[in-house]
Amino acid sequence: MEHGTLEQWTRVGNRWKLSASEAGTASLVLLPEHFINPTTGCTFRIRWHQGFSGSNANFTRVHWLLDSVAWATAPAGSVPATGWSELDEYGPLSFMHLGETGTNDSILWYGLGGNGFWDSVVSPINNAHFPDSFDIELNWSQQAGSDSAHITIARIFEDESRPIQEFGVTAEHGLPVGIGFSVQFTASNADAASIEILEYGPFVADTLAPDLRRARLRAGGGMQLAFSEPMNPEAGHLIVSSTLDSLPIIWFDPPAHRGMALPALFPHYLGLRIRLTGFKDFNGESMADTTLTVYPVKSVAERGDVLITECMIGSPVQGEWIEILNASDLAIDLHDLSVWDGSTEALKSLAPRMGWDGVLTPGQRAVLANHWRPWMVEKEISFFAEIQPSMTLSNTGETVGIQSFEGNTIDEFTYNNGWWHSSETIGLQKKHPIGCTLEQNWIALGDESESSPGIISPMEWPKDTIIQLVTESAVALGQGTGMFTLNQPLHPSCEAVVKGGWSWRDEHQPNALFWRIDSLAENSAWQITAAGVQGCFNSTSSTIKATLDVGIFPENGGLIITEIAHDPKGISEAWGTFVELLNPSKIQTVELSGCTINGIPLNAMPSLPPLGRVCIPIQLDKEHGRVELQNHRGKIIDAAAYSRCWHPKRSQSEAGLSLVRLQPQAGRVHPVAWWAWTSSAETATGCSPGVADLAES
Incomplete structure (x- = not known):
């Protein structure tokens, strides 16, 4: 049965939503089809929604209707929707009023006082405070024949999750036989309130077992416990596994969801292993x-304690978000962290949501975003925090970081749009979670289905993965200068120390460590030792060594271009385009490392022995071009232009076009100084790679 200002409400199932055309008041009286009476008791649940901030002009009330005879025989009875004075048309009831200042409002529960005003407090509902708009679920349980009601109140979030903390009260109250709901509202809130009856019937005993929702060691001492429902303060023991001591528990406003255990010795640096046994709920x-193991909250987060492990830079469905991991061995409170937004050079605060207290224990992950979005329900994200004020991740590149409240960088990485191919979805997944933040440790995501917000990605390596740092090569690049090539990028924080010299790195060659030792001379054996070398995928540094037999570094005439194969065909096609080099010395070994041909480094090439030749594969224009050979100082030590027109019988060539220097030692580069292969009739190969040509003199 329903009555009241029904024209101001829209009903769908057992939910009534305010749908008024102008400012004013609206009320409902809802009576069950079967009367509730003292022999049945009652169990009911309601969803109470207020979509605005409370004030004197905007508030809601839930009314508990008493005396079934009075309400059944006077169906036109109304509820006090706005005032605080008793009127003749009001039936017997009490009501809960919510909406005072709009910030941290509490539920006020009033009955009729002896002075004719609704100002008699039925029972205080301790700690039940709600900001601006809210959805709450209220559960009322009253056994048959009892004049005592047990009430719990929980906030409900957008994803239907509940906070760890709920509120409870046990109060003397008559058996409700119906429910009233009323709203006072301004024009802007004419559709911003609703009530839904989730359950209403005879008393049903609680058969759900309680569970522990949270155990947190507090910085000032003690361990805070939070349960899924109000607990019996007389039952249960909390035992410390290491000592078998049973800790005393102080309950907050019993019957309560929360209590405080008091360890005799608070563990400042170790997790505390505990066992809960014999606990019972209020029913x-x-x-x-x-x-379980409970971890102390770290007072000040340090670098590497919290890591960015995944981020969505742009997605039509998921928008933008950042995933962080607690990589430390202590709990971290997100209230003590902030996000660095490199695009605006500003710090953003973090506000835990969905009932989470913001404490991230070792190994747990949280998702940070500007707002909660519906897709997060499907991903079953456990820990979520809002970024305030909002930030935008640039799809062209920026620096994103996590900082402590003291302003220290905890983690940071810089990305750019060269890390991914053009796509509607742009995401990044870290490969080694505790590895470095260079591009080589990230995987580009081109589809939302590849993302894994809040959980371990199948693309992520195990946290304890260790890739041993290995030197793949060591080469001399010039007088006293050389390079180690490693099997992984150098860690950005690596500060290598070279014995007798110094080191540096090049961002374009992340796997290379460069060094210089002024005491080293050419044409001798070099001993190189570098300590403190850390790879991207290692948490510790290493010492690497190398011994090099170094020849001379070429100057003018010390390394000569002897053949240019710019258009191989037929039987010479297998060689491809190449440039042949000659060491003209009869006694000296020449170092190719440090030299370049047309800008291409020759660092991977071995030393060239006396009179030795080597062919360098290189892209060449088939028609014409220029080949430049530069030494370790960037000086041009040989160069030659070439052209198809230098081949007199180029139209008859079947084995391709290659030019051979007739007199390598003379250094002449004029066209007449080169001999042109013209046809396969003159040679079986069309070129002479790596060996002296018959045309040379």
Whole structure:
């Protein structure tokens, strides 16, 4: 049965939503089809929604209707929707009023006082405060024949999750036989309130076992416990596994969800292993024995404690978000962290949501975003925090970081749009979670289905993965100068120390460590030792060594271009385009490392022995071009232009076009100084790679 200002409400199922055309008041009286009476008791749940900030002009009330005879025989009875004075048309009831200042408002529960005003407090509802708009679920349980009601109140978030903390009260109250709901509202809130009856019937005993929702070691001492429902303060023991001591528990406003255990010795640096046994809820249902480790919250987060492991830079469905991992061995409170937005050079605060207290224990992950979005329900994200004020991840590149409240960088990485191919979705997944933040440790995501917000990605390496740092090569690049090539990029924080010299790195060659030792001379054996070398995928540094037999570094005439194969065909096609080099010395070994041909480094080439030749594969224009050979100082030590027109019988060539220097030692580069292969009739190969040509003199 329903009555009241029904024209101001829209009903769908058992939900009534305010749908008024102008400012004013609206009220409902809802009576069940079957009367509730003292022999049945009652159990009911309602969803109470207020979509605006409370004030004197905007508030809601839930009314508990008493005396079934009075309400059944006077169906036109109304509820006090706005005032605080008793009127003749009001039936017997009490009501809960919510909406005072709009910030941290509490539920006020009033009955009729002896002075004719609704100002008699039925029972205080301790700690039940709600900001601006809210959705709450209220549960009322009253056994048959009892004049005592047990009430719990929980906030409901957008994803239907509940906070760890709920509110409870036990109060003397008559049996409600119906429910009223009223709203006072301004024009802008004419559709911003609703009530839904989730359950209303005779008393049903609680058969759900309680469980532990949170155990947190507090910085000032003690361990805070939070349960899924109000607990019996007389039942249960909390035992420390290491000592078997049973800790005393102080309950907050029993019957309560929360209590404080008091360890005799608070562990400042170690996790505390505990066991809960014998606990029961307020209705006598037993909680399963529970064993867990509780971690102290770290007072100040340090570099590497929290890591960015995944981010969505742009997605039509998921928008933008950042995933962080607690990589430390202590709990971290997100209230003590902030996000660095490199695009605006500003710090953004973090506000834990969805009932989470913001404490991230070792190994746990959280998702940071500007707002909660519906897709997060499907991903079953456990820990979520809002970024305030909002930030935008640039799809062209920026620096994103996590900082402590003291302003220290905890983690940071810089990306750019060269890290991914053009796509509607742009995401990045870190490969080694505790590895470095260089591009080589990130995987580009081109589809939302590849993302894994809040959980370990299948593309992520195990946290304890270690790739041993290995020197793949060591070469001399010039007088006293050389380079180690490693099997992984250097860690950005690596500060290598070279014995007798110094080191540096090149961002374009992330796997290379460059060094210089002024005491080293050419044409001798070099001993190189570098300490403190750390790879991208290592948490510790290493010492690397190398011994090099170094020849001379070429100057003018010390390395000569002897053949240019710019258009191989037929039987010479297998060689491809190449440039042949000659060491003209009869006694000296020449170092190719440090030299370049047309800008291409020759660092991977071995030393060239006396009179030795080597062919360098290189892209060449088939028609014409120029080949330049530069030494370790960038000086041009040989160069030659070439052209198809230098081949007199170029139209008859079947084995391709290659030019051979007739007199390598003379250094002449004029066209007449080169001999042109013209046809396969003159040679079986069309070129002479790596050996002296018959045309040379």
